[in-house]
Amino acid sequence: MSRRRTLNIPSAVSSDQEDEDVFGGDYEPGQYALSTHGATGAGGSVVAELTGADLSTPLSVAQLPTPYDVAETVTAPLTEHERGHLAVCEQALHGFRKSVVVAGKALEVISRGRLYRETHGTFVEYLDDVWEIRKSQAYRMIEAWPVAAAGSPIGDINEGQARELRPVLQTYGQEAAVALYREVKELRGDRRVTAADLAEARAVLPPPTQLARPDQVRDVLTVAAAEGRAPRLAPPAPQVPAQASGEHQADEAGRGDVGQEKEMDEGAEAIAVLEAALAQQRQIYDQVGGGVLAAALLYDSGRGEHLRHQLRQYANRTAYRMRGASEGQEASNA
Known part of the structure; x- marks a missing residue:
């Protein structure tokens, strides 16, 4: 018998607009209100024991049961605890609001525990008949939820974001x-x-x-x-209020020699800063030579690699600042 329900699963297509619309209204990420519909009977009597909450309280991803495997050869009816697990997971799916964390974990519990076996022959039949979602999308959500849960404890990561984080999890x-x-x-x-x-x-x-x-x-x-x-x-460019040309000219005229003297003082101070930085750079260059890096890596490879990485990072940052200043000067002279 069909138990078809409505479940608005987010599209698998990743786009900025989709991400912008992931959360709205009064939704609290990581929390899902349980209704009493579909969770009464044999399963409903153990929900409080399984989750530590009654059916009227918000359900977090931590309150869902840990996924477990049931062999394909098992044909026995669901136990009382399995019925409770199914009730909890279906309530989490019923209250699903575009979060891959709770929905993905609930689907994994149902799939691996074969909690659908009393009403459907396969997990795919269950997905199609009860939730109207495709097998491929269900398994993407199952694969994504551990990444989303690890990346954000409050569960504010959607399927598209979790898909981008998964290769990082696997590689790094x-x-x-x-x-x-x-x-x-x-x-x-x-x-x-x-x-x-x-x-x-x-x-x-x-x-x-x-x-x-x-x-x-x-x-x-x-x-x-x-x-x-x-x-x-990169941080957004600061919004500089436009200044009327007449005000700008009047301001320039009013500054006169005082402005020029200030610019000369600032320029001289800047030259002194650059000269001091150059002296320090030469000192650093001399200090890190002569096998210092090799000795550091031999003594503590992890710490040595970290320090080398930091030195390269700050050298790159310095080079970037110098390049940016040079490009800005060329642009002003053009």
């Missing part, structure tokens, strides 16, 4: 994937993080052999944004 490990998501979120500031932002961040990561520690992801992304290799992560 969970800590690096979490660090990448959180750093992108910090760099974006008040702007919403999209799947495209995460894809750009993932593209600038060095090979795994060059990333000695997961926390180096922060420096990599910061430098990439500063150098223009990750423009989506």
Whole structure:
């Protein structure tokens, strides 16, 4: 007998607009209101025991049962606990609001535990008859939810974002994937993080052999944004209020010699700063020669790699600032 329900699964197509519309209204990420519909009977009597909450309270991803495997040869009816697991998972899906975390975990519990076996022959038949979603999309959500849960405890990562984080998890490990998501979120500031932002961040990561520690992801992304290799992560250009030409001319005339003297003082001070920086740079260059790096790597390879990475990062940042100043001067002279 059909138990078809409505479940608005987000599209698998990744786009900025889709990400912008992922959350709305009064939705609290990571929480799903349980209704009493479909969760009563034998399963409903153990829901409080399984989740630590009754059916009227919000359900978090941590309250869903841990996925477990049931062999295909098992044909026995569901046990009381299995009925409770099915009730909890279906209520999580029934209250699903475009979060891959809760829906993906619920689907995995139902699939691996074969909790559909009393009413449907296969998981695919269950998906089609009860939830009207495709097998491919269900399995994408199952694969994505652990990444989303690791990246954000409150579950505010959608399917498209989790899809971009999954290769990072597989190649660099969970800590690096979490660090990448959180750093992108910090760099974006008040702007919403999209799947495209995460894809750009993932593209600038060095090979795994060059990333000695997961926390180096922060420096990599910061430098990439500063150098223009990750423009989506760069801070927005400050809005400078336009000044009327008449006011500007009057202001310039009023400054006169005082303004020129100030500019000369600032310029002389800037030259002194650059000369001091150059002297320090030469000193650093002399200090890191003569086998210092090789000895450091031999003594503590992890710490040595980290320090080498930091030195290169700050050298790149200095080069970027010098290049930016030079380009700005050329543009002003043009």
